[in-house]
Amino acid sequence: MADWFADNGLLLGLALLDGISSAALIFMVAVGLTLVFGVMRILNVAHGSLYAIGAYTAASAGIFAASLGLPAWASLPAIVLSAALVGAVTGPLIETLLLRRIYDKDPVLQLLVTFALFMILEDVQKLIWGVQPMQNDTATRLLGTIDVPFGADVIPFNAYQLLLLPGVALTVLVGLTLFLRRTLTGRVIIAVTEDREAATAIGIDSTRVFLLTFTFGAALAALGGALSSPTASVVPGVGASTIVLSFAVVATAGLGRIEGAAIAALMIGLGRSIAVYFAPEFEVVVPYIIMVAVLLVRPQGLFGVAVTRRV
């Protein structure tokens, strides 16, 4: 065992750091997915596409900013602005034109509708951005690397992934929790989540809450994508893998659980990055092994509440 650590300690350290930064990204997508599900009871299959669109928009915006001759630090606000833009445009469009028509339909039809939207958005990306990988790593280079002491070794790791990504994820987690618990709008959202009928009965406009929540969820997905763009190139198909990965997180945590999603994202992000370094063939399988293992023991997820079945 000690020998193993001597040989592989450095790899393990890298895997941990990588895992934390990828967990931060997965969390931002998953938390939007779970929030939207909690309020609207619709699992948005197209949520991963919003992540991809956020990533593409941020990469384009960064390249555009550089072409204008703006300084390198401008790529950071460009990321946030792109995410806000994608959320503000796609969210209301999708909610009012599409989802609003299907709230009273069969669950299977709701799933099919968001799946159709997913198919459409996957090609919209190809039509706008083409099929060539896109990357703009200005932001990563801007922040440089930090030497992380690990045992006897030192791992140089880039500050963007080490500090910025987990920092933003934590801010989202704390901010969202405070927003939901402390503000009026947040409490209204919780009320609709808990009992839509009762909430409507006491005068809450659930239409407005749905619109607000969906737009916010879309913006979170886009933020995850936008933040990922400086670390990895954006390629077609990223939307599909993102939705299954974030679904794995949401299901592991329990549908609708926000703090749970953070822990599940950490488990799955670490599991996956450890696999990347030690058994690369199994990288894609690990998240689902974790999910299946959790669901076999707790079918409602780690933090989910078991629901009584409808009669």
Add this chain to the structure above:
Amino acid sequence: MSRPGGKQEALLALAGAAALVAIAFGAPWLKFVLTIALAKGLAVLGILLLLRAGQVSFGHALYVAFAAYVVAFLAPLVPEALVLLPLAALGAALLGLVIGLFVSRYREIFFGMMNLALSMVFYSLLEKFYHFTRGTDGIRVQPPRVAGMALTRDGYEWALFGIALGLCLVAGWLARIYLASPMGQALSAIKTRETRLEFMGISARAALLFAYVASAFLAGCAGAIIAMTTRHVTPLLGYWTASGELVFIAVLGGAGAVLGPFLGAIAFELVRVYAAATLADSWQLILGSVLLGVILFASRGLWGVIEALLRRGRRA
């Protein structure tokens, strides 16, 4: 509401089969397209069984791809189509049983997404274990003998077309019997009120598991036929877009009757032959838009249109 009776449906099926044979004679190059369409129709019939229970699987291409790879691996060892096909389909059914034992505990969102996740895992395993599956290059399938005979190219194509058509007729007939039986009726009960089913002493999980294994078997038949017809298997057979296509065809054809999947599959493949090459980059976009249109405005699909015509004809 009056529905076309069983006799009428059987007549329509036979007339449709005769029309397909006539088309295959008249335009020999369409034989290939029709064989693929019929194979997909089989897989979609499986999706229809699950839709009856109100469940949708976004990952059934997994079973198509699995059976196709079984054919590709076994073809050099047992070069006989009539052995390869049942072997591959049974293999898919067995895999369906193992996965089904797990996913039959879940409904709706979980059911759909679990299937999607598992199929994506299978896809990436096919892609990554290069030394075994040759990755995205895929494997060439040697044309097997049919009933012991080594056929010419044309004879082989006819044989596969015949096998596919025969299988579709038998599968459609069996599916009708199954859906009318108590086990099949239990599926509709899962969709409406699952608890009532349990109160009657019927296990909803067992009813769904049976339908799931049957759907995996049907998808396996489809995969085996596709592998023997195209004679080249790649991981793309199991990609999510392939699963999406199956769901698309099911909704397009209409889930109301067993003819729907075949109607949908033939319409889909014929349009695709002409459209997909020119519109490769916007193909999913078109599929998605049509899917939305059908769900929102014509939820009974192509079969619903025909059913309405038949009813009007009978009234006149």
